[in-house]
Amino acid sequence: xxxxxxxxxxxxxxxxxxxxxxxxxxxxxxxxxxxxxxxxxxxxxxxxxxxxxxxxxxxxxxxxxxxxxxxxxxxxxxxxxxxxxxxxxxxxxxxxxxxxxxxxxxxxxxxxxxxxxxxxxxxxxxxxxxxxxxxxxxxxxxxxxxxxxxxxxxxxxxxxxxxxxxxxxxxxxxxxxxxxxxxxxxxxxxxxxxxxxxxxxxxxxxxxxxxxxxxx
Amino acid sequence: xxxxxxxxxxxxxxxxxxxxxxxxxxxxxxxxxxxxxxxxxxxxxxxxxxxxxxxxxxxxxxxxxxxxxxxxxxxxxxxxxxxxxxxxxxxxxxxxxxxx
Numbered sequence: 074x075x076x077x078x079x080x081x082x083x084x085x086x087x088x089x090x091x092x093x094x095x096x097x098x099x100x101x102x103x104x105x106x107x108x109x110x111x112x113x114x115x116x117x118x119x120x121x122x123x124x125x126x127x128x129x130x131x132x133x134x135x136x137x138x139x140x141x142x143x144x145x146x147x148x149x150x151x152x153x154x155x156x157x158x159x160x161x162x163x164x165x166x167x168x169x170x171x172x173x174x175x176x177x178x179x180x181x182x183x184x185x186x187x188x189x190x191x192x193x194x195x196x197x198x199x200x201x202x203x204x205x206x207x208x209x210x211x212x213x214x215x216x217x218x219x220x221x222x223x224x225x226x227x228x229x230x231x232x233x234x235x236x237x238x239x240x241x242x243x244x245x246x247x248x249x250x251x252x253x254x255x256x257x258x259x260x261x262x263x264x265x266x267x268x269x270x271x272x273x274x275x276x277x278x279x280x281x282x283x284x285x286x287x288x289x
Numbered sequence: 290x291x292x293x294x295x296x297x298x299x300x301x302x303x304x305x306x307x308x309x310x311x312x313x314x315x316x317x318x319x320x321x322x323x324x325x326x327x328x329x330x331x332x333x334x335x336x337x338x339x340x341x342x343x344x345x346x347x348x349x350x351x352x353x354x355x356x357x358x359x360x361x362x363x364x365x366x367x368x369x370x371x372x373x374x375x376x377x378x379x380x381x382x383x384x385x386x387x388x389x
């Protein structure tokens with residue numbers, strides 16, 4: 074059977090009877106196959122799962138995505154292929170579910186007021202195995218002091234906590250947002266402002282990314 | 290260099306990259322990026338240049354690692370979903386935890 078047009082997908086999924094059943098089956102097969110491939114090829118955190126487990130996960134995610142697609146058919150504006158739109162929903166379901174499971178025990182509580190953004194960074198330049206030449210060591214210490222000052226003076230407490238969780242701990246935006254009683258979009262903007270403030274502070278003190286990366 | 294120092298240095302360099310990659314200007318944010326990402330992907334797959342029509346999506350993807358990761362995942366899911374022969378697909382260069 075040739076590929077359905079966008080209009081045919083929507084019409085078949087909204088109707089009753091065999092066309093709807095066929096459309097649901099075709100869409101589910103496609104989403105499940107796509108999600109399975111994603112889980113098996115792009116998710117290193119799932120490398121210990123068996124093929125059967127991955128298939129089961131893909132089936133569950135595809136089912137959830139299908140329900141969301143059916144619930145939101147009215148919001149499909151036809152600006153993309155229907156299958157791309159549906160795949161976008163499946164992608165979000167899969168990534169969200171995996172992320173939720175992975176970070177279910179994560180807490181921001183340890184990032185207390187006044188804590189250091191990068192607690193171990195101050196030890197960067199004093200490795201007992203590789204003590205840098207004195208001049209370089211001094212230069213590194215100067216840079217670290219500017220970074221500390223920037224964090225201390227330029228960021229709000231919320232920005233410091235969010236940036237620590239995001240850039241250091243690698244916690245996804247949605248998970249941080251959930252714990253900070255905000256949403257991903259607002260958190261992204263909060264972080265963007267924080268990054269800009271730090272960047273300008275450091276640039277105004279003569280620091281560039283290339284210089285810093287070269288120094289450490 | 291001890292393992293701990295190497296780890297700390299990598300973390301430090303990582304956060305510096307995150308900070309210095311921030312750019313001034315309008316950013317559409319994650320929600321609007323998600324709204325347009327399917328259209329953006331379709332244009333790429335059709336061999337068109339989405340950056341002419343949706344430059345703000347490209348800008349956001351270059352700023353937001355979460356949305357960039359979702360963008361790549363979408364392409365994978367879409368292409369595998371449309372394929373009858375998964376073995377014929379190009380394997381990703383590298384896999385990640387999938388979180389951002």
